[in-house]
Amino acid sequence: MHVLILGDSLALPRPRHAHEYNPADDEPLAVSFRHTYGARLSEWLSKVYPEPHPIVTNRAGRAFTMVQIHDEFANQLYFMEPNVIILQIGLVDCWPRKENNGSPKTSPNEFESRLSACLKALYLRPHVRLILIGILPCAAYLEQKSPGVLDSIALYNSILKQSVDFHQVFFVDMASEVDPYHPNNYLHSDGYHLSPMGNALVFQKISTLITQFVENDAEFKLPLQTLPFHDEY
Numbered sequence: 001m002h003v004l005i006l007g008d009s010l011a012l013p014r015p016r017h018a019h020e021y022n023p024a025d026d027e028p029l030a031v032s033f034r035h036t037y038g039a040r041l042s043e044w045l046s047k048v049y050p051e052p053h054p055i056v057t058n059r060a061g062r063a064f065t066m067v068q069i070h071d072e073f074a075n076q077l078y079f080m081e082p083n084v085i086i087l088q089i090g091l092v093d094c095w096p097r098k099e100n101n102g103s104p105k106t107s108p109n110e111f112e113s114r115l116s117a118c119l120k121a122l123y124l125r126p127h128v129r130l131i132l133i134g135i136l137p138c139a140a141y142l143e144q145k146s147p148g149v150l151d152s153i154a155l156y157n158s159i160l161k162q163s164v165d166f167h168q169v170f171f172v173d174m175a176s177e178v179d180p181y182h183p184n185n186y187l188h189s190d191g192y193h194l195s196p197m198g199n200a201l202v203f204q205k206i207s208t209l210i211t212q213f214v215e216n217d218a219e220f221k222l223p224l225q226t227l228p229f230h231d232e233y
Helices: 037-048 066-080 108-122 149-161 196-216
Strands: 002-007 055-058 084-088 129-133 169-172
Touching: 002 037, 002 066, 037 055, 037 196, 066 084, 066 108, 084 196, 108 149, 129 196, 169 196
Parallel strands: 002 055, 002 084, 084 129, 129 169
Antiparallel strands: none
């Protein structure tokens, strides 16, 4: 099984204070690689579905928006040949920007249009499953710094939800799990990234869906054996 992660920095390790991070200090990360939901997923797959050899490829990038995802989605889908794509995107897109007079970096219309284009590519591979991770509500105090951010998160989540068909496209609703006023340790100290507990929650949701795909979805096909490595170039 090949699981491909696309998205923004929420899928990546995170230092305690990103803007003050100094690698020379060798300070422990707030979210280490082994804490990320991708690493947890890789370990779980190796135990539960060891054959064919499971692979988790994390292609998330810091400050990525739906624009970058759209630009590379077809290449990632057709050439990486995943069985499952996990897409966690939208926070950078929807956040109100002071330098943009409070408007988001990616307009709702462009966000929806580019997502739609990604889905058209996906539908050409009907055996591939797409899991959309809902945008986490940020901590409520950030509303004071960025007025309207919680409403914007809700709006962009509604766009993501419109794509769900419960056959090829699925949605993990994080808003039902994370209360902006009581985030219950699911959020990093910055108020919008995932903590180790938050990563564990996302992993739990993803692993439940993948189990359903493997055990109950007749059209979800895995290769019968791991493809051999070749020395030819």
